[in-house]
Amino acid sequence: MTDYVGGQERSRLTVWQFFRGLAKVVVGGALFLQALLFIMVFAVLLSVLGSFGDQMKGKNEDGPSLKVPEGAALVFNPSGVLSENAPEQDPFEQALQEAFGGGSVGQVSVHELIRVIEHAKNDDRIQLLVLDLGGLVVPDAYLSKAHILADAIEDFRESGKRVVAVGDYYDQNQYMIASEADTVLMHDQGMLFFTGFGSFRTYYASMLEKLDVSVNVFRVGTFKSALEPVLRDGMSPEAKEANLTYLNGLWNSYTTRVDENRSFTPGATAAFANEFSSRLEAAGGDIAQAILDGGYVDDLADREAQRQFIKDIVGENDEGELNTVKLKKYKIGIKSPQDREDVKNIAVVTVEGAIIDGPQEPGVASGTYVAKQLREARKDDDIAAVVLRVDSPGGSAFASEVIRDELLAIKKAGKPVIVSMSSLAASGGYWIAAPADRIFAQPTTITGSIGIFSYLPTFEKLAARVGVNVDGVGTSPLSSIRGIPLAELPEELRTILQLNIEDGYEEFLTVVAEGRDLSLERVDEIGQGRVWIGSDAKERGLVDEFGGLPDAIAAAAKAAGLDEWDVVGLIKEKTRFELFLESLAGEAQAYGLISDDDELFVSRRTGFERTTLGAAAKLIDDELRFQRSFDDPNGIYVRCLECPIP
Template identity: 25%
Template sequence: MKTLLLSFAGGFLALILFFIALPIFILTLVSGNASDVAPKGAVILEIDMRYEYPDQKPTDGLASLFGQTSFVDILTKLDRAATDDHVKGVVLRASEMGFGSSRAEEIRSAIKKLQANDKFVLAHSQGFFVGGPAAYRAISASDEIWLQAGSDLSIPGFSLETLFLKGLFDNLGISAEIEAFHEFKNSPNVYKETDFTESHAKAMRELAEGLWQVSLIDIANDRADKMADNAILRDVLENSPYSSDQALDLGLVDKLGWPEDLVRHAMGLAPNAELIDIAQYTPKKIADKAPKIALIGGEGGIMPGSSGGDIFNPNAEQIIASDTVSSQIYDAGKDESIKAIVFRVDSGGGSPTASDQIWNAIEYVQNTYNKPVVISMGSVAASGGYYISMGADKIYANRATITGSIGVYGGKFALAEGLRKIGVNPSRIDVGGPYASIYTSTERLSEQQRATMRASLARTYDRFTRLAADGRGMSQEALHEIAKGRVWTGVAAKENGLVDELGGLIDAIEGAKQLAGIDADKQVNLVSMTPEQDPVQAIGSMLGASAQSMHTLNQLSQIMGDERIQATIMQIQAMETQPNQMAAPVIKEY
């Protein structure tokens, strides 16, 4: 009994420490952090690209407490650093395992602007192993690329891999009762096929070739003093991996050395400078009277409702919640001091109704307040991600952005056969018409139910293509020919009229200035429409476990960390709440 009481007391004390002492400690830590100030002396900025930055700053839970740096933060800070006399240069630590082609493109553009303003940019890599050309492309414009001796450089091509689950489903007695509009809407193929269909393979092959091609062009231009043209570069890269000595001889890197050697070299170029992480850099404050542009962020799956995460669901803030984002758009529209809106979209889509709600908010602000809305597409803005973008006054996409996927799919997973294999017999009583259990039953769809579901999907697809055609100034028939659920690179999307300009976030901001009648040489205040939580709110949301949170925790415990599996599970979860989905296929670069 004594042991039992001691164990109970110990457990109770642990709960007190977790729910009371830990929040107090975190609050003290946060409140003790001095706010960053603009540098008074010379600085060299350091960026570690091996870290997986979220596209936009988290606003809920633990991550929001510590002011986690986002990729958008990096882009806006580098843009300001280019004209900051205190900043003498930038040191980059390259990723070894992939970086994302679209992100590589935006970092490369930032490097070129820094160099145009007489800032040096030095990069160090401890080897390029897997992940396609993006990690190397991100730093290829650097003044010098250093590679650690003894490491390899491997950039042999581009690979897009898909995990097909139909074989597993067949073994488990699960049928994916899912229909798609149209032949290139390949997301459901994960559940319905054992390999690529002809249309799926065509879309993925051309996507990979397009991404590989723009990568080769950029790298060839950046290494022009070493390589004759991109055809020669392609041959060189496709025959990798190379040792560090071979990479040096081929002109793929400039020097061999340790990370510390590069830092010492950088400090020698600016002897009185201080090396600081990009997170600690705060540009000089722009005058309050400067014109204002609202910056709204949308990252992750598109879902109805409001955003918010908790300790059991740390990625919950990485969704585009339609109520929250729409409210931010309306607030920016009503604010007379805000002259334009830049909406950064990084999403493979999700709920059609949630996407429609955000599209409508943009339309309302444009028509009611005559305020321009400009889209900056991140790594992916496809399916629902394209839906929420299509009504904007101008759409910017990187050449390597994955976009399009104008289509819809829907249905359910029929589990009855599998359940009967293990002795569970689903049986139901329906009252009403033949569609009472169309999405809830574990049985396969009847032909009548399937026809009804297809009619619903056809209406959604018709609305999507009609609104997209209106937004892009083309006929619905012409839009349909480049829709059909097909994904495109930013280059192909521009050729097909789906986007207006090729460029990143900084280009989109300049475009918004132009539409708002703001002089090109004028600095603007970027106003985030996402309110930051105070520490007490963050602790509250972090500890706010619910039944849904426990359900999510149980599911997360069964996955092995592969982002494709995580994305697949998220798609299945989404279909549980809304059977029709506007979601692009899960694409992982290699």
């Protein structure tokens, strides 16, 4: 389009031409950035590929090497939430994130960490294990994982090798692991609090009442306090009794271990926690000094002094740096065991997170996906037995039953099924455990919670308050359900739901009674939605033996009559290309092309959650994720909401 001004032709820019031109600029800029990124990545690849072959053999004399030096210290500094299994990540994406400073703290597998420690124990090049646990997050609910990690460190120390713990500060659960060290060092401005364990929830029954939200709850179980937040403004006496029982069990296991590791008299740590204010007053308000006076650390030392302590043991390398190898680099050289064609396999299938009926996503266990794994294990002639590793508070009753059906089919096919409970195996987690031939748990495993509930909020009163009403006609008493959630539940539906819940509870009792060879009356007595700690669950017949995953695998092999076996399914084997990319990332790090986040004392936690606002935001995010996990097609759940889920 043109205009004529002063007898001259002038082009007039239309809105469409403006945005079309802007789009060209944006697209052109994006293409330029893409090309620039490709050049940068290609430059990184070229800079390390030249020495890649020699570096893999540890023979490069012109630059840094990934070869483990003799007499070195392994810096054990995992970063992330201590979990059953770390989620799979695309190796190329991970390499790019590391190369350009991206990525975030996620999860770290306790089994992979244990495998590293066991390898280092038998590695003559490693003489010292340095625990730098500042980046390891251990939720209270995962205390049993901290215990088995501590067991591995204890085994390393008992082999005759030394263990030293260093850090600016320790949180309570980090310290339990660190207490396994021969020497525990802490910064002179550091701190350590023994807070014990607690169960605190947010109750909003009054808020829902003020908002005119109708709470429709259907449940069975005296101790099934899962829905108390929407029914009460505080914890019921029954819930307090049940929760305090298992919390005392967790606290007793914690303090007992610390007392033993620090050679204290029994009960010393519990007493220290109860008297901390007076201990602090005696130390002049200096927390670090109070911890030292209490005997929980061996010395207070700043970062340089802690480095010097390690240097006095392992010395320095040719570059004048500590003679250490970092966890990330050390892991690269550890080969995963390869399956042997001439022996049978034990399949380990993991159920981690809330059990849902929908598609699999991080942090949850899809009933369909787990059942598919179990079905493949049943049909595979090379698999002689199955170990079900359970780390779940339960969830969808329907999805739990889908998993149990496959377990029963495996047993019918003549293959033993052994359950290994991790930190949580409650409610639906116990539903799927009950049919097993044997159940292994840790003394600190949280289990039980044999109960069932349904919860359907409706908003008819809130809608009416703003002038919205639902009305209509139908051909049966249930026709009005088409108006939910802006219409109240029909009385007929209330009756149906409650009857269905009661029937579901009876089915839960039957599942446990048949699986554990107990009477229905006995299961009901220890059921009623009550949560038990592993030690109490064993006394009540819900658990057979104490032991970890290796014990369960050995029991499965024995039940299958195997003298030799391989384990499949626990850790996904990496392809040669994936191993190449991991090594490439390690090479780039060694050359300083990417940052070394494995340096001693580097904080690897995000600071956001450590602020009041960040903690509040996390609560909201956790609640949203929690609500999304309720997807049972029948609206019926066997889930332990009392459990301290991280």
